[in-house]
Amino acid sequence: MKKLFIYYSLSGNGDVVADYLKNKEYDIRKVNMKDKMPKSYILQILKGGFLAGINYKAKLSNFDNNIDSYDEIIIGSPIWNGRIVPAINTVLDNITLDKKKVSFILCCGSGKAPKAEKMLRDKFGDINIIILKEPKRNKKELERVL
Numbered sequence: 001m002k003k004l005f006i007y008y009s010l011s012g013n014g015d016v017v018a019d020y021l022k023n024k025e026y027d028i029r030k031v032n033m034k035d036k037m038p039k040s041y042i043l044q045i046l047k048g049g050f051l052a053g054i055n056y057k058a059k060l061s062n063f064d065n066n067i068d069s070y071d072e073i074i075i076g077s078p079i080w081n082g083r084i085v086p087a088i089n090t091v092l093d094n095i096t097l098d099k100k101k102v103s104f105i106l107c108c109g110s111g112k113a114p115k116a117e118k119m120l121r122d123k124f125g126d127i128n129i130i131i132l133k134e135p136k137r138n139k140k141e142l143e144r145v146l
């Protein structure tokens with residue numbers, strides 16, 4: 001069974017999850033936005049929070065949407081302004097997840113993401129959604145992944 005982790009990460013928490021899943025035989029595809037995020041955290045909050053709030057679909061610089069050979073897909077997103085991020089909005093718009101085993105890993109500061117969970121359940125039904133609180137700092141969180 002072939003397994004793939006597709007994710008976006010701005011500050012490295014998603015990368016820690018990717019390293020963990022790589023050791024569990026997942027192929028990894030990290031997506032990047034064409035339009036770069038600012039370096040300053042305050043400006044990140046303003047820009048990222050606004051774009052996530054309007055469910056913006058960011059242009060991606062490197063997304064391969066061919067997932068035909070995979071049986072299981074995990075999608076990883078940070079939480080911005082309670083929601084999944086603009087890069088992952090684009091991913092979800094451009095892949096067909098029918099007939100795949102789908103789950104989500106959401107990284108956030110609070111450990112809670114009710115808005116994002118609701119949006120994903122409305123779209124994908126009763127899927128597995130794992131919410132991790134800053135796994136880069138709290139490595140123990142990774143034990144909840146698989």
Ligand SMILES: Cc1cc2nc3c(=O)[nH]c(=O)nc-3n(C[C@H](O)[C@H](O)[C@H](O)COP(=O)(O)O)c2cc1C
Nearest residue numbers: 009010011012013014048078079081082108109110
């Ligand atoms: C623009 C922005 C908005 C954020 N909004 C939230 C939020 O609404 N709730 C929350 O718990 N964490 C929020 N965070 C924190 C991130 O979700 C958290 O640090 C996450 O682990 C980042 O993942 P990454 O390191 O893979 O980018 C926000 C961070 C940024 C940069």
